[in-house]
Amino acid sequence: MPDSAYIRNFCIIAHIDHGKSTLxxxxxxxxxxxxxxxxxxxxxxxxxxxxxxxxxxxxHAITMDYKAHxxxxxxxxxxxxxxxxxxxxEVSRSLAAAEGALLVVDxxxxxxxxxxxxxxxxxxxxxxxxxxxNKIDLPSARPDExxxxxIDLIGCDPDxxxxxxxxxxxxxxxxxxAIVKRVPPPGGNLEAPARALIFDSMYxxxxxxxxxxxxxxxxxxxxxxxxxxxxxxxxxINELGVLRLExxxxxxxxxxEVGYLVTxxxxxxxxxxxxxxxxxxxxxxxxxxxxxxxxKPMVFSGLFPADHEDFEDLRDALDRLALNDASLRYDPxxxxxxxxxxxCGFLGLLHMEIIxxxxxxxxxxxxxxxxxxxxxxxxxxxxxxxxxxxxxDFPDPTQFDHIEExxxxxxxxTPTEYVxxxxxxxxxxxGTFVTQxxxxxxxxxxxxxxxxxxxxxxxxxxxxxxxxxxxxFDYEFSGFETSKMVRLDILINGxxxxxxxxxxxxxxxxxxxxxxxxKLKELIPRQMFEVAIQAAIxxxxxxxxxxxxxxxxxxxxxxxxxxxxxxxxxxxxxxxxKRMKQLGSVEVPQEAFLAVLKVxxx
Amino acid sequence: MTDSFALYxxxxxxxxxxxxxxxxxxxxxxxxxxxxxxxxxLREARTRACEEPWRDRTLHSLYLGGGTPSLLxxxxxxxxxxxxxxxxxxxxxxxxxxxxxxxxxxxxxxxAWLELGLERVSLGVQSLQESVLHTLxxxxxxxxxxxxxQTLVDAGFPRIxxxxxxxxxxxKVFDGWRDTLDEVIRWQPEHVSAYSLILEKGTPLYHxxxxxxxxxxxxxxxxxxxxxxxxxxxEAGYLHYEVSNWAGSARxxxxxxxxxxxxxxxxxxxxxxxxxxxxxTRWWNHRDSQQWLNMVQKEGSGKAAEEVLSPLMRYEEIxxxxxxxxxxxxxxxxxxxxxxxxxxxxxESLDMxxxxxxxLAEGGRIRFSREGLMIADEVIAHLLRDV
Numbered sequence: 011m012p013d014s015a016y017i018r019n020f021c022i023i024a025h026i027d028h029g030k031s032t033l034x035x036x037x038x039x040x041x042x043x044x045x046x047x048x049x050x051x052x053x054x055x056x057x058x059x060x061x062x063x064x065x066x067x068x069x070h071a072i073t074m075d076y077k078a079h080x081x082x083x084x085x086x087x088x089x090x091x092x093x094x095x096x097x098x099x100e101v102s103r104s105l106a107a108a109e110g111a112l113l114v115v116d117x118x119x120x121x122x123x124x125x126x127x128x129x130x131x132x133x134x135x136x137x138x139x140x141x142x143x144n145k146i147d148l149p150s151a152r153p154d155e156x157x158x159x160x161i162d163l164i165g166c167d168p169d170x171x172x173x174x175x176x177x178x179x180x181x182x183x184x185x186x187x188a189i190v191k192r193v194p195p196p197g198g199n200l201e202a203p204a205r206a207l208i209f210d211s212m213y214x215x216x217x218x219x220x221x222x223x224x225x226x227x228x229x230x231x232x233x234x235x236x237x238x239x240x241x242x243x244x245x246x247i248n249e250l251g252v253l254r255l256e257x258x259x260x261x262x263x264x265x266x267e268v269g270y271l272v273t274x275x276x277x278x279x280x281x282x283x284x285x286x287x288x289x290x291x292x293x294x295x296x297x298x299x300x301x302x303x304x305x306k307p308m309v310f311s312g313l314f315p316a317d318h319e320d321f322e323d324l325r326d327a328l329d330r331l332a333l334n335d336a337s338l339r340y341d342p343x344x345x346x347x348x349x350x351x352x353x354c355g356f357l358g359l360l361h362m363e364i365i366x367x368x369x370x371x372x373x374x375x376x377x378x379x380x381x382x383x384x385x386x387x388x389x390x391x392x393x394x395x396x397x398x399x400x401x402x403d404f405p406d407p408t409q410f411d412h413i414e415e416x417x418x419x420x421x422x423x424t425p426t427e428y429v430x431x432x433x434x435x436x437x438x439x440x441g442t443f444v445t446q447x448x449x450x451x452x453x454x455x456x457x458x459x460x461x462x463x464x465x466x467x468x469x470x471x472x473x474x475x476x477x478x479x480x481x482x483f484d485y486e487f488s489g490f491e492t493s494k495m496v497r498l499d500i501l502i503n504g505x506x507x508x509x510x511x512x513x514x515x516x517x518x519x520x521x522x523x524x525x526x527x528x529k530l531k532e533l534i535p536r537q538m539f540e541v542a543i544q545a546a547i548x549x550x551x552x553x554x555x556x557x558x559x560x561x562x563x564x565x566x567x568x569x570x571x572x573x574x575x576x577x578x579x580x581x582x583x584x585x586x587x588k589r590m591k592q593l594g595s596v597e598v599p600q601e602a603f604l605a606v607l608k609v610x611x612x
Numbered sequence: 613m614t615d616s617f618a619l620y621x622x623x624x625x626x627x628x629x630x631x632x633x634x635x636x637x638x639x640x641x642x643x644x645x646x647x648x649x650x651x652x653x654l655r656e657a658r659t660r661a662c663e664e665p666w667r668d669r670t671l672h673s674l675y676l677g678g679g680t681p682s683l684l685x686x687x688x689x690x691x692x693x694x695x696x697x698x699x700x701x702x703x704x705x706x707x708x709x710x711x712x713x714x715x716x717x718x719x720x721x722x723x724a725w726l727e728l729g730l731e732r733v734s735l736g737v738q739s740l741q742e743s744v745l746h747t748l749x750x751x752x753x754x755x756x757x758x759x760x761x762q763t764l765v766d767a768g769f770p771r772i773x774x775x776x777x778x779x780x781x782x783x784k785v786f787d788g789w790r791d792t793l794d795e796v797i798r799w800q801p802e803h804v805s806a807y808s809l810i811l812e813k814g815t816p817l818y819h820x821x822x823x824x825x826x827x828x829x830x831x832x833x834x835x836x837x838x839x840x841x842x843x844x845x846x847e848a849g850y851l852h853y854e855v856s857n858w859a860g861s862a863r864x865x866x867x868x869x870x871x872x873x874x875x876x877x878x879x880x881x882x883x884x885x886x887x888x889x890x891x892x893t894r895w896w897n898h899r900d901s902q903q904w905l906n907m908v909q910k911e912g913s914g915k916a917a918e919e920v921l922s923p924l925m926r927y928e929e930i931x932x933x934x935x936x937x938x939x940x941x942x943x944x945x946x947x948x949x950x951x952x953x954x955x956x957x958x959x960e961s962l963d964m965x966x967x968x969x970x971x972l973a974e975g976g977r978i979r980f981s982r983e984g985l986m987i988a989d990e991v992i993a994h995l996l997r998d999v
Binding site: 079574580586 | 990
């Protein structure tokens with residue numbers, strides 16, 4: 011049993027591309043946790059999609075042994091953190107499992123909004139911050155400026171900042187020493203009843219739900235009966251151990267240690283991130299660890315198989331993904347336009363995109379997704395509150411008192427010359443200015459409150475394009491506000507298409523209506539007859555456009571007896587039609603259902 | 613009809629290739645080249661004549677197409693047709709057609725054709741507008757085409773088809789086409805084929821189009837031209853019997869062309885020829901004439917590949933080809949083909965297409981309405997969408 015005085019638990023806070031994964035690889039290499047044979051670029055990101063997008067989606071952890079200059083061997087536990095705003099709750103739980111954080115900043119680019127947001131979380135959690143400037147080998151590196159930025163940001167001394175190159179390995183030994191010296195050993199009481207924080211979990215086909223834990227007090231032992239506090243589940247520990255490159259079983263895990271638990275639990279929804287594992291016997295005496303939150307989907311969208319025969323396959327695929335993703339929600343839904351599918355809840359837009367992409371790639375499904383919506387609070391005449399996230403459920407205006415929409419506090423960090431465009435964009439998105447502060451002479455941190463609905467669409471893309479990619483953005487949920495929301499319906503040849511409806515703010519309804527009908531006009535090909543596209547609110551048409559009928563489409567030519575050629579032309583035409591969704595007698599391309607996401611501003 | 617078939621013979625050469633044309637054809641170098649082709653055709657014909665399903669069957673039509681078969685010298689065309697008659701037996705009153713370019717007619721050729729019973733001539737006039745003939749890269753002028761037609765009439769050819777192309781860009785598109793069509797109607801040919809210009813990849817005209825030159829009129833004008841064509845020919849008493857074909861009377865319909873649409877067997881000899889056994893097999897010859905010739909000289913056959921049609925493919929063909937006939941497709945035939953293919957008749961979308969009067973169901977047939985015909989390809993794809 012390691013003495014907790016020789017344990018250091020830490021995590022890495024970094025912006026995408028600032029080199030977190032490469033740095034993690036270097037640490038593993040330097041501590042020989044990773045031998046040459048196993049050396050693979052960026053081991054922590056194990057999913058293909060993560061590697062491609064350069065985002066660590068699921069937090070993992072890894073244990074290293076490090077022989078320090080004082081000749082003692084330390085156990086270093088690196089707790090990984092996901093790098094996207096959608097997963098900020100997961101980040102906060104990972105931080106709760108550590109005592110220190112490496113704040114990794116790119117020497118050329120400086121700190122970004124996401125990094126700063128996570129830094130605040132880490133400071134709040136009382137973590138020791140070790141500022142690290144990475145990529146000092148880059149020709150464009152400007153370590154002096156970035157140093158000043160870090161000093162302004164966390165109030166540290168210049169010599170507390172480490173300069174490394176994860177690529178070349180320069181500065182890594184000094185970093186390991188700093189971790190040992192500066193990150194405090196874990197606290198906790200060895201004699202107290204066992205308590206452990208679940209900071210992540212994953213589903214294993216053979217072992218069921220595996221909880222990644224940080225022991226906060228006492229000791230967890232093999233065969234112990236444990237109790238998952240929030241989900242009130244009782245299990246026996248079948249296996250526990252530490253996380254090397256593989257799971258390494260042990261007899262017990264003691265205070266301060268990071269490791270995994272295998273119980274009889276088969277359902278990942280029972281091993282929730284942030285939950286507390288306690289000894290079953292003592293469940294009445296001990297308190298749950300603070301900070302637990304139910305996984306809360308923020309963005310909802312309908313997912314439908316393009317071919318209705320794939321419905322069961324889609325269900326199976328969602329079941330499979332949900333095994334490993336406790337925050338994914340899905341309920342069967344039926345649409346007049348698209349048939350049977352699922353209403354899915356996601357943590358955010360990125361989470362949604364990842365799930366859709368995985369469904370299409372890993373399960374080979376061809377999907378149609380509908381316009382994402384946030385979750386509104388619908389207040390009935392009698393004061394009763396209901397959740398509303400599907401435009402289809404939007405009641406008649408006489409049937410409710412008012413609607414409240416989710417608001418987020420957003421933080422934009424931008425070079426000063428883009429303050430104007432950022433503010434303009436924020437106004438356009440119904441933002442309310444809160445404050446702004448200069449991080450240094452060239453960068454401003456601008457705080458706005460935004461309706462979440464305005465942020466989940468293409469806010470980030472717009473922000474990037476208006477600031478030439480320099481601005482970064484982060485947000486956190488802050489509450490609900492009364493808002494005049496209406497349902498915008500889209501009618502095709504007079505028939506409302508439920509899958510194209512959306513909930514929008516009254517002030518923006520006309521603009522959206524116009525944009526959507528124009529976009530649909532662009533996307534719907536000319537067909538045998540005129541197609542009328544209308545946008546309407548409560549039955550009142552506010553915008554319309556028309557796809558003119560196809561006038562002439564006949565190959566007035568005979569290729570002699572070459573019927574094969576004619577048949578091939580027909581096949582090609584039919585292929586094109588198969589990619590369309592038939593709405594009544596109108597053929598609508600699949601991408602039309604997400605058209606609003608791609609409406610070009612201005 | 614199953615005991616007879618149509619024979620197509622391809623002459624793969626021209627004086628000069630037209631700028632819109634992508635058929636298998638090249639400039640004729642010398643007379644010996646044509647001799648070689650004739651030899652090849654006869655050799656291949658002998659091979660086919662021994663094979664099923666052509667053996668023991670008679671010809672109801674013979675069609676010399678191309679290219680420019682009217683380039684064959686009188687003795688070459690005599691040798692060709694006599695040779696074919698040795699191996700195939702031509703029915704009494706069979707339809708015998710030769711395609712002719714107005715720039716290639718000579719009295720001795722016409723005499724030879726008449727002597728051989730090639731009494732139907734398909735004359736490639738294309739347009740009577742000089743600017744259009746120029747754009748298309750035709751070798752003849754409008755006047756030469758007029759004289760050629762008159763020569764054929766004077767020589768006593770009882771059946772003449774005039775081939776026309778509309779939709780080429782020029783300064784007076786609509787007036788020019790109306791003048792061409794009206795004049796051709798005054799000639800009173802037995803048959804008119806009017807195609808809308810198609811820009812085929814790889815042709816010089818397509819290249820012009822790629823370079824941004826406007827060579828073809830836009831869809832709206834093309835539609836007006838097509839409608840005018842239908843109305844003018846109808847008013848002149850012509851029977852519109854296939855998308856692009858009009859006959860002076862029902863008996864003037866091209867028996868040969870009909871066999872492409874109605875599913876009866878046809879045999880093609882010569883490079884790039886496409887054949888159908890009337891049952892389940894389609895096959896085609898090598899497109900390159902030298903390659904075809906080498907194969908024929910070596911093996912007696914220039915066949916390149918074949919495809920065996922599934923019942924489903926046949927079903928699609930029967931609908932697709934049948935609907936190109938103005939009288940449409942017999943519903944019993946469609947039902948039988950669908951049943952063979954294990955599909956329900958009618959397809960789901962038929963009701964809607966009938967309701968919108970793009971298709972009409974009358975007298976046990978399904979056919980296009982005038983509006984439907986304009987967008988025939990789209991309607992057919994729609995009808996067969998889920999098949």
